[in-house]
Amino acid sequence: MAQDELSPSTGAQSGAAKSSDGYSGAISSSVSSGSAPMSGEIAIEIKNLVKRYRNLITREWVNAVNDISLDVHKGEIFGFLGPNGAGKTTTIKALLGLIFPDSGDVKVLGEAPNNNAIKAKISYLPESPYFYEHMTAREIINFYASLFGLDSRERAKRADYLIDLVGLASAGNKPLRAFSKGMLQRVGIAQSLINDPEVLFFDEPTSGLDPIAHRDIRDLILHLRTEGRTLFLSSHQLSDVELVCDRVSILYRGKIRKIGRVDELVVGGNVEILVKGFKTTPALAAEITGLGAKLEQSGPDTLIIGGSDNETKNALIDLVRRGEAQIIAVTPTRRTLEDIFIETIREGEVEAGEATKFAEASTTEALEVK
Helix, strand or coil, X not given: CCECCCCCCCCCCXXXXXXCCCCCCCCCCCCCCCCCCCCCCEEEEEEEEEEEEEECCCCCEEEEEEEEEEEEECCCEEEEECCCCCCHHHHHHHHCCCCCCCEEXXXXXXXXXXXXXXXXXXXXXXXXXXXXXXXXXHHHHHHHHHHXXXXXXXXXXXXXXXXXXXXXXXXXXXXXXHCCHHHHHHHHHHHHCCCCCCEEEEECCCCCCCHHHHHHHHHHHHHHHHCCCEEEEECCCHHHHHHHCCEEEEEECCEEEEEEEHHHHCCCCEEEEEEECCCCCHHHHHHHHHCCCEEEEECCEEEEEEECCXXXXXXXXXXXXXXXXXXXXXXXXCCCHHHHHHHHHHHHHHHHCCCXXXXXXXXXXXXXXX
């Protein structure tokens, strides 16, 4: 039986190529990673959420989640990011109805998450789902389907469909003790989809998986969005998040430091201008650095790195021509979600007066629930 700190899971998967565990998903890897149209309906609503814990050593109250507010639209894949100890797990527990806010409000599908009717419409996949190793994948799915009250015929039908969906059709009758981590994650995803949920909470769904399994899980997540499901995704795999999420928030020390659409957050970056035979003079160099650009010399070649906006780029090209250089290439570069994440956490550290590299210790061992 699957057990975790939070709750049972639910899921599905994709991809045509085989990963190192030897299995492939049933969902086409051609699923588009483009952003979904924004729905006007709200699936998850958090208003001024505060959750406090008492430090066991100092006996002082600490805000694990400190007045955060956000909305997640129906049919959206939302990335909930932050370093360890930022308050992500506490927030997810509140959204699952496992803990109660000290102040503020959370709603899932318009209702309080402790409402049993709402619990039947949501699902949670932990980072490392635990199952009895002597059971097969098919037995696991059948067992959890029975908890949802499905009859034997419907359970068998559901198990066949989900096991095939996650790419385990040829391993469905093998004991789980023979499964790799990637295969167990597939079982967890299948389990998370038993109740056909409208909202799914995924915690590190691609952690520890090989590259092809990563792609399979990403394709599955995108497939679930095409079915109209809402996904609330917590992950440190920022490259995966950037590929699948419509919007993200970055949490630090219990506060949301940044929130927005992924395609808007990564706008910017630099342009790299590679030139040959640049006759650099102190005056030209000063003008280039005055535009916020820098020069890197490598033999006869010079690389100029500056802002990618048209005004700066054109000004740099004009300066290169004044230096009688031959332009070899003009290459725009883009910021990544990882760049945004690190930049945001660094800013938070500076404001908090911290010198650490955002690897703050987890507070769970030092705190007790109020």
